[in-house]
Amino acid sequence: MSIQFIKEIKYAKLLSPLKDYQADEQAVEHRLDPLLNRETVITPGRFQYIKRLFESDEKEILNVIENTRASCPFCPERIQASTPKFPKEIVEEGKIVVGETILFPSLFAHMDYNAVGVLCKEHYLKLSEIPDKLCDGFSAGLIWLKKLHNYNRNIKYACFIENYFPPSGSTVIHPHIQVLASERPFNMLKDLIWRSRKYFENYKTNYWLDLINVELEGDRFIGEINDIVWLTPFAPMHTYEILAISRRFSNLLEVGEEYIKGLVSGIKSVLKFFQDEGLSSFNLTLYSGPFGEDSSDYFRVGLKIVGRSGYRFPFVSDLWGLQTLMMHGEAYEVPERMAERLRKYF
Ligand SMILES: [Zn+2]
Numbered sequence: 346m347s348i349q350f351i352k353e354i355k356y357a358k359l360l361s362p363l364k365d366y367q368a369d370e371q372a373v374e375h376r377l378d379p380l381l382n383r384e385t386v387i388t389p390g391r392f393q394y395i396k397r398l399f400e401s402d403e404k405e406i407l408n409v410i411e412n413t414r415a416s417c418p419f420c421p422e423r424i425q426a427s428t429p430k431f432p433k434e435i436v437e438e439g440k441i442v443v444g445e446t447i448l449f450p451s452l453f454a455h456m457d458y459n460a461v462g463v464l465c466k467e468h469y470l471k472l473s474e475i476p477d478k479l480c481d482g483f484s485a486g487l488i489w490l491k492k493l494h495n496y497n498r499n500i501k502y503a504c505f506i507e508n509y510f511p512p513s514g515s516t517v518i519h520p521h522i523q524v525l526a527s528e529r530p531f532n533m534l535k536d537l538i539w540r541s542r543k544y545f546e547n548y549k550t551n552y553w554l555d556l557i558n559v560e561l562e563g564d565r566f567i568g569e570i571n572d573i574v575w576l577t578p579f580a581p582m583h584t585y586e587i588l589a590i591s592r593r594f595s596n597l598l599e600v601g602e603e604y605i606k607g608l609v610s611g612i613k614s615v616l617k618f619f620q621d622e623g624l625s626s627f628n629l630t631l632y633s634g635p636f637g638e639d640s641s642d643y644f645r646v647g648l649k650i651v652g653r654s655g656y657r658f659p660f661v662s663d664l665w666g667l668q669t670l671m672m673h674g675e676a677y678e679v680p681e682r683m684a685e686r687l688r689k690y691f
Pocket residue numbers: 414417418419420421467468469519
């Protein structure tokens with residue numbers, strides 16, 4: 346076992362007007378991501394102050410739903426005419442339909458290969474209602490990735506992304522997923538793959554299986570469903586950040602129905618927890634080892650979900666310069682405490 350959880354507590358000192366200018370100090374816990382070597386600060390002193398900004402205003406939510414419905418390109422009355430088709434050499438039928446999901450190329454691509462899957466007919470779903478539509482969405486995306494892999498063996502890197510509600514960066518309210526693929530790796534995936542490979546070269550074991558073994562009995566473990574282990578990361582980039590690791594699969598082209606069902610079941614528990622916490626927005630990514638290569642020695646398929654700011658005036662983003670420019674993680678809640686609250690949902 347070669348995983349080290351390194352942390353150091355420092356204190357910010359001040360004369361606080363809240364305590365009649367008496368000396369006060371606040372704990373700032375520095376943590377190092379054991380694989381990526383990336384720094385994070387845990388600042389739980391801010392959580393009560395900041396928590397209301399993660400909660401949403403029901404009136405504002407209803408307002409944005411109603412104001413976007415009439416022009417929504419993904420609502421049933423417009424989706425056929427407003428969405429593009431794949432080139433015939435990749436998808437003969439033009440679009441991929443699985444259950445309620447309709448998958449087509451993005452009209453304004455983020456990546457060389459970029460599919461969008463509209464998950465349902467409803468223009469808006471509560472967080473806890475989204476997972477019921479996700480099995481079809483993941484299945485449709487996987488069909489496309491397999492076709493893409495057959496079409497061009499140089500496309501090695503892929504991920505699913507879901508952005509939900511405006512604070513997540515999503516421009517369309519209507520529930521949908523993105524599937525991205527390229528010959529070039531996404532930055533975070535490149536780092537994960539490279540460092541996982543280095544770990545295997547150094548210690549002759551798989552980092553992700555070592556991580557599961559060490560976390561299984563610990564305070565950050567949340568639950569396990571169909572060989573997928575859920576936990577909070579030791580050094581998260583964000584406050585509401587949850588990680589799921591597959592014990593079995595290193596490549597998304599290998600996963601089957603049982604994996605998807607287990608994954609969606611876990612996502613359902615997380616989103617129910619987020620909803621009960623007052624959240625309405627999240628980012629999710631499901632990532633894979635390189636296609637066409639055996640990465641089972643050193644890698645495992647993973648999923649990350651991050652709960653984002655609430656939708657309420659004055660629409661403060663939970664990401665500020667520390668994260669977006671200095672690339673330094675900050676979480677306002679201790680990951681072990683977050684895991685304790687979420688564990689009840691699994
Ligand atoms: Zn819509």
